[in-house]
Amino acid sequence: MAEPSMRESYGRALAEYGAANPRVVALDVDTSASTLSNFFAQRFPERFFNVGIAEPCMVDVAAGLALGGFIPFANGFASLLSLRALEQIRSCVCYARTNVKLAASYAGISDFKDGASHYSITDLATLRALPGMTVIVPADAAEAAAWVPIVAEHDGPVYLRISRAGALPVYQPGTQLQIGRGLALRPGKDLTLVATGAMVGRCTKACEELALRGFDARLLEIHTLKPLDRGLLLQAAEETGAIVTAEEHSVIGGLGGAVAEMLSEARPIPVERVGIRDQFCPTGRDLDKLMDACGLSVAEVVAAAQRALERKSTKI
Amino acid sequence: MASLTAEKIAELEEIARRLRLDSLRLIARRGAGHPGGALSAAEIISVLYFHTLKIDPSRPDWEGRDRFILSKGHASAVLYAALSRRGFFPAADLGNWGEVDCPHQSHPDRLKTPGVDMSSGLLGHGVAVGAGLALAARLKKLPYRTYVLLGDGECQAGIVWEGVNTAAKYRLSNLTAILDNNDVQLDGPVHEVMPLEPLAERWSACGWHVIEADGHSVRQVAEALELSAAIHDRPSLVLAHTTKGKGVSFMENNAYWHGNVPSPEQLKQALAELGEEGHDG
Numbered sequence: 001m002a003e004p005s006m007r008e009s010y011g012r013a014l015a016e017y018g019a020a021n022p023r024v025v026a027l028d029v030d031t032s033a034s035t036l037s038n039f040f041a042q043r044f045p046e047r048f049f050n051v052g053i054a055e056p057c058m059v060d061v062a063a064g065l066a067l068g069g070f071i072p073f074a075n076g077f078a079s080l081l082s083l084r085a086l087e088q089i090r091s092c093v094c095y096a097r098t099n100v101k102l103a104a105s106y107a108g109i110s111d112f113k114d115g116a117s118h119y120s121i122t123d124l125a126t127l128r129a130l131p132g133m134t135v136i137v138p139a140d141a142a143e144a145a146a147w148v149p150i151v152a153e154h155d156g157p158v159y160l161r162i163s164r165a166g167a168l169p170v171y172q173p174g175t176q177l178q179i180g181r182g183l184a185l186r187p188g189k190d191l192t193l194v195a196t197g198a199m200v201g202r203c204t205k206a207c208e209e210l211a212l213r214g215f216d217a218r219l220l221e222i223h224t225l226k227p228l229d230r231g232l233l234l235q236a237a238e239e240t241g242a243i244v245t246a247e248e249h250s251v252i253g254g255l256g257g258a259v260a261e262m263l264s265e266a267r268p269i270p271v272e273r274v275g276i277r278d279q280f281c282p283t284g285r286d287l288d289k290l291m292d293a294c295g296l297s298v299a300e301v302v303a304a305a306q307r308a309l310e311r312k313s314t315k316i
Numbered sequence: 317m318a319s320l321t322a323e324k325i326a327e328l329e330e331i332a333r334r335l336r337l338d339s340l341r342l343i344a345r346r347g348a349g350h351p352g353g354a355l356s357a358a359e360i361i362s363v364l365y366f367h368t369l370k371i372d373p374s375r376p377d378w379e380g381r382d383r384f385i386l387s388k389g390h391a392s393a394v395l396y397a398a399l400s401r402r403g404f405f406p407a408a409d410l411g412n413w414g415e416v417d418c419p420h421q422s423h424p425d426r427l428k429t430p431g432v433d434m435s436s437g438l439l440g441h442g443v444a445v446g447a448g449l450a451l452a453a454r455l456k457k458l459p460y461r462t463y464v465l466l467g468d469g470e471c472q473a474g475i476v477w478e479g480v481n482t483a484a485k486y487r488l489s490n491l492t493a494i495l496d497n498n499d500v501q502l503d504g505p506v507h508e509v510m511p512l513e514p515l516a517e518r519w520s521a522c523g524w525h526v527i528e529a530d531g532h533s534v535r536q537v538a539e540a541l542e543l544s545a546a547i548h549d550r551p552s553l554v555l556a557h558t559t560k561g562k563g564v565s566f567m568e569n570n571a572y573w574h575g576n577v578p579s580p581e582q583l584k585q586a587l588a589e590l591g592e593e594g595h596d597g
Contacts, residue, residue, distance in 0.1 A: 025455070049451065049486070057444045057478030064448015067434060069379070069456065072448075087438065088475070092445060096426055096435040 003166030004141040007105050010162050011036025013145035014073060014103075015043050017152060024152055025065055027051060027058045028075045035105040035162070037075040055080045059088035059100065066098040071152050077111070078104035078161060082123035093157045094132040101151050102127075102159045107137075108197065108248035109276070110164035112290045115283035121276050125253025127159045128226045134179060135225040137161040137247075137255075139200035143171035143223070150177055161197065163248075165287050168201025170221070182229040188218030191242035191308055194233065196222050196255045199246035199274070199296060206246075206301035217305060228258050230266070237267045242308040244272045246301050248291065251275035270311035272304040318542070320535055324367070328534035331401070332362040336563050336590050338397035338407075344583045346414035348422065352573040353467060354394035356498040356531070356558040360465060363537045365398040369463065373403035376430040380460055383449050385434045387442020387466040388496065389423040390575070396420055396429070404431035439470040443493055444479030450491040450551075461545060464493045469501030472510045477522070483551040484523030491551040492544040493524075496531060500560035502574045519553045531556030563590050 018024045018040050025047040032038040032050060041048035051058045055076050062072035074081070081089070081104045093100045104123060111118040127135050136151065136158060138144040144162055151158045170185065177183075185200070186207055195203040200221045210217045218240055220232060237243060243263065245256035256273030263271055277295050284290030291297065320328075335358045343349030365371075369382045386395050400407040405420075412418045419428045423437035434445055442464035449462040470476060483491050497515065499506045506512060520526045525547045529536040537556060544552035560574070561567030564586040578586055 047455065049482075051478070051482045051485075054478040054481070056475045057482055060441050060444030060475065060479065061448040061451070061482055063434075063441075064445040064450070064462075065452050066448070067383075067445070068449050068452020070452055088441065091435070091438050092441055 003169060005166045006138060006141045006144040006163040007036045009141035010103065010144040010148065011039040013148040015039035017148050018044050018047065021071070021152060023069065023071045024073065025049070025070045026073045026075060027062055029053055029055050029058050029080070031076055031105070035075040035103065037073070037103070055085040056088045059085045059102070060092050062100045063092040063096060063098040066100050071099055071101065073101045073103050075103045075105060077118065078107035078120035078123050079118055082120055082126055086126055089127070090130055094130045097132055097156065099155060100157055102157070103162055104159060105162040106164045107161045108163060109281050109290060109294060110287060112284040112287045116280040119281055121250045121281070122253070123161065124225055124247070124249045124255065125257065128253065128258060132157060133226060134158045135161070136179065137197040137223055137225060139170050139197060139221055139223065140167045142169065142173060143177070146171065146177055150179065154179055163198055167198035168204065170200050170204060177223070180224045180227040180229055182223065182232045183221040184218070184232065185221050186217070186219040188216045189240055190216045191244065191305055191312065192218040192220060192236040192240045193244050193246060193301065193305065194220045194222055194236070194255065194259055195246040196225065197248050198291070199248055202296065202298050203246050203301055205298045206305065209298060209302050210305055215305065215309065222255060225255055225258055228262060230262060233259060233262065234267055237263055237269050242270045242312040244274060244301060244304045244308050246274040246296070248296060249275055251277060270308045272308045274301050274304050320538055325535050328359070328362045328366055328538070331366050332358040332534065333590060334401070335362055335394050335397045337587060337592055338401070339393035340578065340583060340586050342393045342396065342410060342413055344578055347577055348414060349393050349577065350390040350575045351393070351578065352500060352560040352567060352570070353388055353391040353496065353498065355562045355564065355567065356560045357391050357394055357465060357496050358562065359532050359534050360494055360496060360537055360556055361394050361398045363534050363541065364463060365402050367538055368541045370460070371431070373431065376404060380458055382460050383433045383446070383462040385442040385446050385462070385464045386424055386436055387464050388439065388470055389436030392422065392424050395424060399429065399431045402431070405429070439467070440473035440475040442466050443476055444482060446491050446493070447479055447483040447486070447488055450483065450488040451486060453490050454488070460490070462491050464491070466493060466495055467501070468495060468497045468499060468506050468512060468515065469509070471495070471512050471515065480519065480522045480524065487549055488551045489548050492541060492554060493551065494554045494556055496556055496558050498558040498560035500569060500571050500574065502571065504571045516555050519555070523550055525550050525552045526555055527552060528555045528557065531558035532562055565589060
């Protein structure tokens with residue numbers, strides 16, 4: 001992929017922010033050369049702790065560092081953080097309300113060469129369900145970097161989901177990011193595409209495709225899955241009457257789940273979810289093609305949009 | 317090493333006795349709790365809260381205070397008894413322990429109980445969290461020590477050893493773990509459920525300085541804790557040999573009393589064996 005990778009952009013931003021804020025410390029689990037927390041480690045070796053292949057331990061040590069007044073960024077693979085260390089995250093970060101930042105790299109299916117064992121397609125579902133957790137999914141490399149200071153300065157636990165790869169650039173430098181406030185990237189009146197992470201860029205293409213077919217699609221980027229931007233979503237539901245969600249995650253419990261839960265109570269309208277269909281995805285040679293093969297293609301978004309439009313028009 | 321005076325030893329022993337009485341009364345009144353592991357830790361808690369820990373009940377958030385994590389959070393009754401006797405909150409606050417409007421939770425909650433440095437409940441976290449606190453002290457160049465009390469059954473959890481490794485790697489000499497080695501867990505004797513011995517050798521092999529002590533001797537516990545603070549190149553483990561349910565004949569070494577509540581008659585007998593007096597309060 002030609003785009004800069006999200007992990008590199010994040011890693012450089014963390015090191016840069018570390019220079020400005022001496023309270024920031026970083027931890028890793030023998031993956032610093034992959035998560036690229038090693039930029040931070042090289043600059044601030046005294047503030048970097050590698051605990052070996054032990055994600056639960058990293059989260060607990062991070063909780064202790066937070067209790068001691070620091071702002072720890074715990075770096076690891078999203079799959080291991082969200083599965084193996086989930087109890088630590090729940091007990092010692094959320095329940096104990098420690099100011100720990102979980103930088104969950106290699107998220108979604110971005111570790112395409114390593115396969116299903118390494119993919120993380122349920123992390124948004126589990127992390128979102130934890131009381132007190134904030135869940136953020138940047139859309140591209142530049143946005144990943146822009147989140148670092150905001151996440152650090154937010155008082156409370158944050159799960160920051162980082163792709164191994166790049167993504168189609170969508171973030172306009174200078175755009176003000178705010179936790180819990182989605183971004184309206186494109187106006188539209190016929191339906192709304194609601195995307196997060198790498199699917200935001202794909203949805204910009206889907207909007208163009210839909211325009212060629214005569215449909216005026218709105219595009220919202222929901223970078224914060226929790227707390228969800230109810231206001232922006234309700235307005236879109238009201239004004240466009242149909243929604244398609246898109247995420248590099250299972251259709252169970254992630255962005256689609258969050259949006260459907262909220263709208264089913266507040267304003268039931270047709271909602272179609274684009275995501276991974278309750279399956280373990282295969283290994284790939286190329287992330288773009290793998291995403292296409294796993295139900296995340298632009299064509300899938302367009303097809304979902306047409307289903308939503310049809311349901312809207314037939315009032316199903 | 318400054319040895320404890322006979323007077324101080326008698327005082328700490330008396331406090332341990334009262335912590336046992338308090339714990340059993342609290343558990344019986346609530347109708348829930350974990351008496352066995354509270355009783356086995358009474359001397360350890362007495363020494364920590366009334367001799368070793370540098371703490372100030374009027375400033376529970378004082379940055380320079382020593383930290384204590386009750387990793388075996390189910391022994392909360394003895395911790396609450398000590399915190400209230402030490403002045404962190406009035407004993408009356410525990411009058412409705414277990415009710416939804418009581419701030420003090422079944423297991424320690426750092427956000428709700430003054431003096432609790434870390435929430436606990438599910439076993440295994442104390443050593444790793446303590447390692448993080450010890451790293452923070454080192455980075456901030458603060459002289460506080462971090463103490464963690466864990467159980468022997470707890471050492472069956474892998475996360476304990478992940479924390480052990482980390483504390484050893486960073487040579488966290490400002491961290492002391494205390495192992496309440498009572499050899500009884502929920503389902504039976506630890507050596508039957510999942511043998512852990514030789515615990516001293518295992519912790520030592522992992523890079524810890526191990527000090528063995530009779531966990532029911534306040535003098536030995538106090539001296540072991542003092543010795544641990546004098547070790548400057550590695551974390552320390554005080555391997556405290558204890559008896560589960562210590563002090564109550566029918567509770568001693570009996571797994572049933574890990575998490576069961578005495579009947580009124582049993583409570584009466586237990587309190588009598590512990591030398592209950594009318595003015596114990």
